[in-house]
Amino acid sequence: MKRTKKIDAIVGALIASLTFIAAGTASMIAPPQPAQAVTMQQYKAKLQSQSDLKAKLAGVSAQLANQILQLNDLNQNQIPAAQQALEDAQNSAQQAQSQAQAAQERLEAAQQDKANLQEQIKQTGANYDDAKEAVAQMARESFRGTTASEVMNVVTNSTTTEDFVNKMQADAAVTRTESNAASDAATQLSTAKNREQRLAAIEDEITTLKQKYDTQAAAAQKAVETAQAKQSELNDLLAQGNAERASLESQKSQLTSQSAKEAAEIVAMESEISSWSSNYSNQQASPSNGGAQYTGKKPSSGSSSKGPSGSTASRPSAPSNSNSSNTSHNSNNSGSSGGSGASGMNYGVPGSCPAGSSFCYGHRTGNIGNGNTYPARNCTLWAYIRRSQLSLPVGSYMGNGADWAGTARSLGYLVNNTPHVGAVMVFARGQRVTRWYANAAYGHVAVVERVNSDGSVLVSEGGTGFATFPAYETISNAGSYQYIHY
Numbered sequence: 001m002k003r004t005k006k007i008d009a010i011v012g013a014l015i016a017s018l019t020f021i022a023a024g025t026a027s028m029i030a031p032p033q034p035a036q037a038v039t040m041q042q043y044k045a046k047l048q049s050q051s052d053l054k055a056k057l058a059g060v061s062a063q064l065a066n067q068i069l070q071l072n073d074l075n076q077n078q079i080p081a082a083q084q085a086l087e088d089a090q091n092s093a094q095q096a097q098s099q100a101q102a103a104q105e106r107l108e109a110a111q112q113d114k115a116n117l118q119e120q121i122k123q124t125g126a127n128y129d130d131a132k133e134a135v136a137q138m139a140r141e142s143f144r145g146t147t148a149s150e151v152m153n154v155v156t157n158s159t160t161t162e163d164f165v166n167k168m169q170a171d172a173a174v175t176r177t178e179s180n181a182a183s184d185a186a187t188q189l190s191t192a193k194n195r196e197q198r199l200a201a202i203e204d205e206i207t208t209l210k211q212k213y214d215t216q217a218a219a220a221q222k223a224v225e226t227a228q229a230k231q232s233e234l235n236d237l238l239a240q241g242n243a244e245r246a247s248l249e250s251q252k253s254q255l256t257s258q259s260a261k262e263a264a265e266i267v268a269m270e271s272e273i274s275s276w277s278s279n280y281s282n283q284q285a286s287p288s289n290g291g292a293q294y295t296g297k298k299p300s301s302g303s304s305s306k307g308p309s310g311s312t313a314s315r316p317s318a319p320s321n322s323n324s325s326n327t328s329h330n331s332n333n334s335g336s337s338g339g340s341g342a343s344g345m346n347y348g349v350p351g352s353c354p355a356g357s358s359f360c361y362g363h364r365t366g367n368i369g370n371g372n373t374y375p376a377r378n379c380t381l382w383a384y385i386r387r388s389q390l391s392l393p394v395g396s397y398m399g400n401g402a403d404w405a406g407t408a409r410s411l412g413y414l415v416n417n418t419p420h421v422g423a424v425m426v427f428a429r430g431q432r433v434t435r436w437y438a439n440a441a442y443g444h445v446a447v448v449e450r451v452n453s454d455g456s457v458l459v460s461e462g463g464t465g466f467a468t469f470p471a472y473e474t475i476s477n478a479g480s481y482q483y484i485h486y
Contacts, residue, residue, distance in 0.1 A: 049076070050069075050072070050076075053068070053069065053072055053263055053267075054069070056257075056259040056260055056262070056263040057069075057260050057263060058257075058260075059256070059257060059260070060254075060255060060257075060260050061254065064248075064251055064254055064255070067244060067247065067248060067251075068248060068263065068264055068267055070244060071241065071244045071245060071248060071267050071268070071271055072267045072270075074237060074240065074241045074244070074271065074274075075241070075267065075270045075271050075274055076270075078237055079234070079237050079238065079241065079274050080467060080468075082230065082233050082234040082237050083234060083277070083467045083468050084467050085230050085233075085234075086227065086230040086231055086233075086234050087467060089223070089226045089227035089229075089230040090227045090230075092223045092226070092227070093220065093223035093224045093226070093227045095223075096216065096219045096220035096222075096223040096224075097220045097223075097224070099216045099219075099220070100213065100216040100217045100219070100220040103209065103212050103213040103216045103217075104213055104217075106209050106213075107206065107209040107210060107212075107213050110202060110205050110206045110209055111206060113202050114199065114202045114203065114206065117195060117198060117199050117202065118199070120195065121195050121196075121199070125195070126194065126195045126196045126199075127194045127195065127196070235278070238274065238275050238278060241271045241274060241275060242271075242275055244271070245268050245271045245272065248264060248267075248268055249268065252264060252265075258453070259453075262452065262453055265450070266450065266452065266458060266474070269449055269450055269458055269472075270458070270472055273449065273460050273470060273471075273472040274468070274472070276460070276470055277468040277469060277470065277471075280377075280469045280470070342361060342486055344414075345418060345420060345485070347420075347485065347486055349390055349392065349420075349421050349422035350390050350391040350392075350422075351390060351391045351392040351393075351422070351486060352391060353365065353391050353392055353393045353486070354391060355388035355389075355391070356369075356371075356388070357393065360393040360486070361393060361412075361413075361486045362412065363411055363412025363413065364411050364412065365393035365394065365395055365411065366393075366394075366395020366396060366397060366398060366407065366408075366411050367393070367394060367395050367396050368395075368396045368397070369396075371396045372384050372385070372396065373396050373397060377462055377463070377464055377469045378462055378463065378464065379401055379444050379445050379446065379461055379462045379463045380398070380400070380401055380404075380445060380462075381462055382446075382447070382460065382461055382462030382463075382469065382470050383404070383424050383445045383446070383447055383461075383462070384396075384398075386447040386460060386470070387422070387424065387447065390422045390447075392422050392486060393413070393486060394424075395407065395408075395411065400441075400442040400443055401426065401427065401438065401439070401442050401443035401444045401445040402426065402427065402428050402429045402438070402442060402443020402444070403443070404424060404426050404445050404484060405426040405482040405484060408424075408484040413484050413485065413486065414484075414485040414486055415482055415483065415484050415485070416482070416483060416485070417479050417480075417481065417482060417483065418479070418483060419448050419451050419457045419478045419479075419481075419483055420448060420451065420483060420485055421448055421449065421450060421451060422447065422448060422485075423447070423448045423483040423484060423485050424445055424446070424447060424448075424483065424484040425445065425446045425447065425448055425457065425459055425475075425481050425482075425483055426443070426444075426445055426481060426482040426483070426484065427443050427444035427445065427446075427481060428443055429441065429442065429443045431443070431444075431480075431481075433473075433475060434473055434474075434475055434476075436465070444461075444463070445461070446459035446460065446461035446475075447459060447460050447461065448483070449472070451478070452474070454476075455476070455477075455478055455479075456474050456475060456476045456478060457474070457475050457478045458472065458473075458474050459472065459473060459474075459475060460472050461473070
């Protein structure tokens with residue numbers, strides 16, 4: 001009886017294990033992400049922004065004003081919506097492809113089981129009960145040693161013929177008990193099927209799995225086609241934005257008021273930053289990193305470290321700034337050397353520090369072996385890329401976003417609270433940005449693209465919370481932040 005209970009315990013453990021595995025597999029399937037709706041506050045902010053833009057364009061011809069408003073609508077509404085739709089479609093396609101791949105693997109496993117069973121039937125017949133024999137063998141091994149050693153034990157420990165017979169009878173009784181227990185266990189597991197029955201069951205399962213695979217493969221193909229269509233729609237909007245921006249540039253001379261000129265320049269710059277995102281569409285988000293420094297091993301001086309996503313892609317144009325009323329905030333786009341001509345806040349953008357330089361503007365840059373070491377799609381990665389594009393110094397190991405100002409000071413950079421085009425804007429941990437706050441663990445960095453007449457700054461930035469890489473926004477209270485210059 002104790003031995004039978006032992007078999008029951010083994011069978012129970014096997015059933016429990018299978019149940020646990022099935023439950024674990026189900027729990028690994030991620031729930032769908034909830035749809036993100038625009039809040040009333042965001043909606044009102046967009047309406048106010050549109051109203052403010054119209055006010056700045058007062059006196060501008062209707063045709064040109066409408067063109068600026070249309071470009072702004074592309075920047076603020078149409079392109080972001082298309083980017084979100086593309087991201088959703090890509091996520092759906094990836095999920096559908098994963099499900100199709102899993103279905104294919106299950107189908108292939110079942111087909112392999114069928115092939116193995118057919119080979120067993122070929123060797124030992126169709127009526128051989130593998131499951132019952134396997135459980136019986138497990139029972140024998142759990143109760144005692146091998147059959148041969150048991151017989152030897154009976155022979156060597158028997159003193160008389162009667163003793164030998166009695167022991168053999170007792171051993172046979174144990175074997176019968178084991179066999180009965182094994183039969184019960186096989187029945188409990190619903191595996192007491194002969195090979196023909198099992199083969200038929202596997203063939204039925206293959207038919208079911210094939211149908212599932214065909215359905216999921218078709219869904220995956222449709223999802224991929226949807227994603228491709230969304231990509232085409234986004235590309236068309238970006239091309240439209242580029243065309244309208246070029247047209248606007250050719251008509252800027254018609255803008256007579258300073259407010260209208262600035263409004264047009266801001267809209268054009270936002271459009272250009274939106275267009276940059278197509279250069280970095282292969283950047284993958286890493287939500288756990290925020291504004292983190294890549295934690296890979298720091299290379300020795302002079303060695304090369306490309307880090308994740310080290311490409312700088314095609315170079316966007318240098319930022320421009322026509323705010324002549326405050327020259328200390330403006331870039332000098334005359335092409336003068338940023339290294340030889342830099343003095344205080346008077347320095348040129350683009351600068352004179354080639355990408356990857358280890359020494360510029362009279363100090364070490366912190367760039368080691370022309371290496372980018374920042375995580376994919378993070379704010380630190382974009383700051384590294386953009387500063388390299390602008391020929392301004394930047395280091396490979398500046399730290400987390402909030403650490404950049406301190407690291408820059410230790411290397412000899414000019415750091416203060418005055419914004420300048422091309423400067424790295426540093427946000428402390430948890431510091432308010434606009435309607436959001438910098439990561440409480442890492443902080444944040446951005447790059448100043450324009451200093452506006454009202455003191456606000458237009459920045460380009462990376463970050464895992466943005467739909468695009470890079471993104472842009474206008475930030476007020478510019479004096480509340482630190483800026484790394486050269």
